[in-house]
Amino acid sequence: xxxxxxxxxxIEDKCRGCTNCLKHCPTEAIRxxxxxxxxxDERCIDxxxxxxxxxxxxxxxxxxxxxxxxxxxxxxALPAPTLYGQFRHISDxxxxxxxxxxxxxxxxxxxxxxxxxxTMAIRRxxxxxxxxxxxxxxxxxxxxxxxxxxxxxxxPNIINIRQPMEIAAQIARRDYxxxxxxxxxxxxxxxxxxxxAKMTSVRNPIGHASSSVDGAISIMxxxxxxxxxxxxxxxxxxxxxxxxxxxGWAGSGGELDAAASRNSxxxxxxxxxxxxxxxxxxxxxxxxxxxxxxxxxxxCVGGPLNYENNYLARNTIRAIQDTMPQALPExxxxxxxxxxxxxxxxxxxxxxxxMKLHESIAGAIERMEExxxxxxxxxxxxxxxxxxxxxxxxxxxxxxxxxSETDCVYILRDSxxxxxxxxxxxxxxxxE
Amino acid sequence: xxxxxxxxxxxxxxxxxxxxxxxxRKLKQLGIDAGTLRRVAVSSYxxxxxxxxxxxxxxxxxxxxxxxxxxxxxxxxxGIPDVNLAMREGFSTAGEDARSMxxxxxxxxxxxxxxxxxxxxSSQMGxxxxxxxxxxxxxxxx
Numbered sequence: 001x002x003x004x005x006x007x008x009x010x011i012e013d014k015c016r017g018c019t020n021c022l023k024h025c026p027t028e029a030i031r032x033x034x035x036x037x038x039x040x041d042e043r044c045i046d047x048x049x050x051x052x053x054x055x056x057x058x059x060x061x062x063x064x065x066x067x068x069x070x071x072x073x074x075x076x077a078l079p080a081p082t083l084y085g086q087f088r089h090i091s092d093x094x095x096x097x098x099x100x101x102x103x104x105x106x107x108x109x110x111x112x113x114x115x116x117x118x119t120m121a122i123r124r125x126x127x128x129x130x131x132x133x134x135x136x137x138x139x140x141x142x143x144x145x146x147x148x149x150x151x152x153x154x155x156p157n158i159i160n161i162r163q164p165m166e167i168a169a170q171i172a173r174r175d176y177x178x179x180x181x182x183x184x185x186x187x188x189x190x191x192x193x194x195x196x197a198k199m200t201s202v203r204n205p206i207g208h209a210s211s212s213v214d215g216a217i218s219i220m221x222x223x224x225x226x227x228x229x230x231x232x233x234x235x236x237x238x239x240x241x242x243x244x245x246x247x248g249w250a251g252s253g254g255e256l257d258a259a260a261s262r263n264s265x266x267x268x269x270x271x272x273x274x275x276x277x278x279x280x281x282x283x284x285x286x287x288x289x290x291x292x293x294x295x296x297x298x299x300c301v302g303g304p305l306n307y308e309n310n311y312l313a314r315n316t317i318r319a320i321q322d323t324m325p326q327a328l329p330e331x332x333x334x335x336x337x338x339x340x341x342x343x344x345x346x347x348x349x350x351x352x353x354x355m356k357l358h359e360s361i362a363g364a365i366e367r368m369e370e371x372x373x374x375x376x377x378x379x380x381x382x383x384x385x386x387x388x389x390x391x392x393x394x395x396x397x398x399x400x401x402x403x404s405e406t407d408c409v410y411i412l413r414d415s416x417x418x419x420x421x422x423x424x425x426x427x428x429x430x431x432e
Numbered sequence: 433x434x435x436x437x438x439x440x441x442x443x444x445x446x447x448x449x450x451x452x453x454x455x456x457r458k459l460k461q462l463g464i465d466a467g468t469l470r471r472v473a474v475s476s477y478x479x480x481x482x483x484x485x486x487x488x489x490x491x492x493x494x495x496x497x498x499x500x501x502x503x504x505x506x507x508x509x510x511g512i513p514d515v516n517l518a519m520r521e522g523f524s525t526a527g528e529d530a531r532s533m534x535x536x537x538x539x540x541x542x543x544x545x546x547x548x549x550x551x552x553x554s555s556q557m558g559x560x561x562x563x564x565x566x567x568x569x570x571x572x573x574x
Contacts (some may be wrong), residue, residue: 360463
């Protein structure tokens with residue numbers, strides 16, 4: 001798969017070419033021209049801010065659909081714990097499991113099981129004094145991508161543990177093979193995702209070459225299929241194989257509650273995450289053990305592909321946590337045999353150089369000098385009318401050869417004035 | 433050569449970190465490697481906070497050519513009575529307000545010196561302090 005795959009897409013017919021998404025993209029990855037938005041693939045980190053902000057629903061996450069599970073004889077649903085927060089007054093997860101079987105899955109496995117295993121791995125890492133501090137959670141792929149793009153010096157702090165979804169998929173596949181004697185490749189594991197970023201992680205994992213997950217379907221789509229069923233199902237009872245702390249990962253701070261509650265912070269919302277990473281990058285926070293960041297407000301429950309608002313989803317999940325058996329991650333994770341599967345990264349995380357102006361530093365210096373000259377001639381309103389989010393990024397786009405100075409309506413107006421005056425002057429000249 | 437100068441006001445805690453942030457953005461665009469970027473960022477942030485905490489204001493400058501990154505600061509302030517003492521780790525004259533915000537651990541100047549390839553400081557009592565730090569540009573391996 002191309003290393004530039006990302007999930008956020010534009011539906012051209014719906015886009016009106018307004019500047020809402022342009023102004024909200026944290027990596028300045030959107031430009032507007034030809035009357036519609038364009039995403040700069042190399043810069044998009046799949047945070048989903050544009051999906052949330054677009055009034056016309058022109059931005060979507062490309063995910064798999066329920067149809068796609070038919071590609072596999074044995075499709076397994078792998079719900080993010082966030083799914084359980086979507087159905088008000090349903091506090092028995094078994095009901096949701098049954099509904100998922102009814103819509104076509106052969107089995108349901110749970111990401112929270114992977115979360116319990118990851119919890120234990122984080123606790124072990126925190127005991128190792130040789131590790132960088134603070135360790136930065138790798139659970140939110142958007143946070144990892146923000147670090148690659150804007151804070152490369154913090155890459156060594158990212159904990160080298162795979163996402164709970166990966167671990168849960170490994171366990172689910174092995175368990176199903178063992179129980180049913182089928183070929184591993186006939187099993188299709190579909191993550192039920194609250195966000196675009198996890199979809200991208202399935203296609204393009206960070207830290208390891210391939211994903212153990214075969215596809216991702218949005219919670220929004222699953223909600224439409226499952227909601228009509230849940231009220232008709234009587235809970236049959238099924239003993240969960242994960243802890244309440246495991247499903248707590250759905251909310252911001254849930255990972256800390258499970259793995260690192262002391263001297264650690266949980267930061268949610270992309271702007272807040274960037275602000276705190278900026279401080280970490282300046283070396284002004286030196287005595288912290290763990291940093292949990294979620295690009296979405298409230299954590300995964302605030303993901304752009306959810307139906308329920310994050311506050312109520314969180315409340316529903318708390319009710320589920322209270323009613324389920326009160327096991328601890330250490331009791332459940334110790335029974336998990338990871339076998340040949342890997343809990344850790346086996347590839348380095350590399351910086352994303354998409355902001356670079358030129359391949360060579362000398363070339364980049366030349367371009368920046370040109371940029372500085374252009375900035376002086378711009379009005380500084382950051383209006384976005386040119387199609388670039390700020391005057392500064394517009395100057396950058398000009399030196400990259402993607403825009404021209406007259407794309408700025410103010411420069412255009414001034415040029416027209418000069419031209420008009422010239423026309424007047426010319427019209428007044430008499431024949432010699 | 434890239435040149436940029438930033439004015440920093442004394443007591444401007446509300447602007448803390450903005451200069452370093454902009455310098456980092458520029459260096460990323462130039463393709464400066466992560467390690468050097470970090471060292472420059474630490475120094476520019478220290479300079480910025482020193483001006484905010486200790487002085488009546490000043491400026492921070494940045495120049496970049498293909499061999500050197502240079503950061504300098506000039507402030508209008510009380511000056512440093514004993515530069516050698518100020519260079520010792522743990523020594524600080526930061527006031528209570530700054531300390532309560534987590535500054536004034538006395539790591540600023542030594543930190544800057546440790547991070548830079550060259551370090552120069554001069555200070556005149558009652559007039560102000562000037563600091564210049566430089567970093568060698570590493571091309572290639574990123």
